[in-house]
Amino acid sequence: MMNHDQPSAKDQCGKIWSGIQLLKDTTENKHFLPTGLEGIDTLLGGGLRQGQLTEVTGPSSSGKTQVCLHSASLVAAKNMGVVMYLDTSNSFSASRVATIIDGSSDLFELGLDLQPKDMRLKSVMRSIICESVFDIFALFEVLHQLEVSLLNDKVNNGGSKMCLLIIDSISSLLAPIIGGKYPQGRSMMISVAMILKKLADEHNLSVLVTNHMVSAGNGAVKPALGESWRAVPHVRLVLSRECGSNICTATVLKHTLKASGRTAKFVVPS
Template sequence: MAPLKSLERQYPIIDSDFQNFCASHSIFSVEDFLIHDLYELTALAEQHPTSERLKEGITQVLGIIDNQHQPWLNGMELLEDALRNKHFLSTGFEGFDLLLRGGFREGQLTELVGPSSSGKTQCCLQAAANVAVKHMGRVVYLDTGNAFSPQRIAHFMEQISDLHFKQAKDKILQKAMSSIVCHSVFDIFAMFDLLFQLECDLRSQIDNRDYLVRLLIVDSISSLITPVLGGIGSQGRALMISAGYLLKKLAHEHNIAVLVTNHTVGGDGGFCKPALGESWKSIPHVRLLLSRNHGSSICSVSILKHPAMASGKATEFVISEF
């Protein structure tokens, strides 16, 4: 689903006046309608001189939502979809893969939580390299903190590739590096623009195997969402929920493994907890906690949340030095 401003060309009723009315009530996208009281919104619209046109706009948005709904699927259909389309992508770390029974799952949103220098970006870069080389898939990498390192990815790829002939290895590395697309993103609105463009590209090139995106990385999601949270209004929370909804929608409908990183903040009793609060907590399918002692190459990862495994299971893996 899209921001309201992007719908005006196709639906003239969703004009600037309608968008301004919605914005005054912290509604900026189609998804935002899902978390608002529509009866109250309609009552507020009736107080405006252009009430009839505003109510027509509300009806139009509801129609867009109805058209986006997918048909109900029974348990067998969901199981068949999972077995046929939702594969595992190796993380690039053997112990990590064993813990997750294969790696990051396509169709799911996986969140890596950890303090600074715990290895979150390293895991993202390793996963990107591994998917590009071993799974021969495209990777879309949204870099929010200038942490993307093509040199480090090339280093990982050289370790992954076991070819002995330099010419063949160079050809594979060149193709793999070309399959990773990195975008620098510094605010949540730029991320929305890129994700909506990605969705359009995926829909228009659904039969193009060369464009098959296997992994989408946002490093880090918290740095984009934290600046819009807080304050009196609910705009920040609505944007956060919309971002989570769109990432999960891309994952499910296009069989993409989505990987995001999140930092930690101080909690009760001096213990650290994931940032972004309770509202975000329910969004990821899988939540993993990373930790690493200062100066050590050994990382620890434990399961905070998983649809098929108990919380608390943990393992260690080694991050290679560059």
């Protein structure tokens, strides 16, 4: 019987892995980028794994964008590498990034406590590239340009290479093309998936995307984009938020190394 919590010998991009390659990939090649949200980082064994695509899904106001902003802020503040943030709904906020950094318990460790607030924000924002992307065709263009730039080593900041790609939210770009208006919609969706996983694998990026929820019938909900997309992410988390509170719960729906169903609470600072 196949253990679905273990890496597949053949990933979604069609690449065949030997046992030695799988072991090396697990123990040597990949590192974790912290989200800055302790519960999520503990749940994932360290954070967002480089070389993998992580999906965060959940209903509206469950904390999906906050996970993206916290991840971008902390990775940039720690000088771990360049972050590209593809914003599909004007959700990116430099003032929110400033609030996250100012409220970080790692402020002293990062050496940011000695900087004036405006200098602190500028220092972090130098490592974050934010682009607005409002349809699937713009996404293809941005990803193509990114691939060329990475191959030519042009995405860097003072020698630090790109390490994190965020798309908030990918479902707002993909859902409109799989309803019927575009006959090739599902093929386009899988093309996006293959490009993202190729970028993650070949350039050792962590790819973080968000997805919304849709009705599953009988009052239940499920992640959008259907069965074709479900196989794409290496890791899937579903978020929920306690009513009138900033306490959220993350649940593992899928993970290459962890058991599904594990949960952890985390606080989204106000």
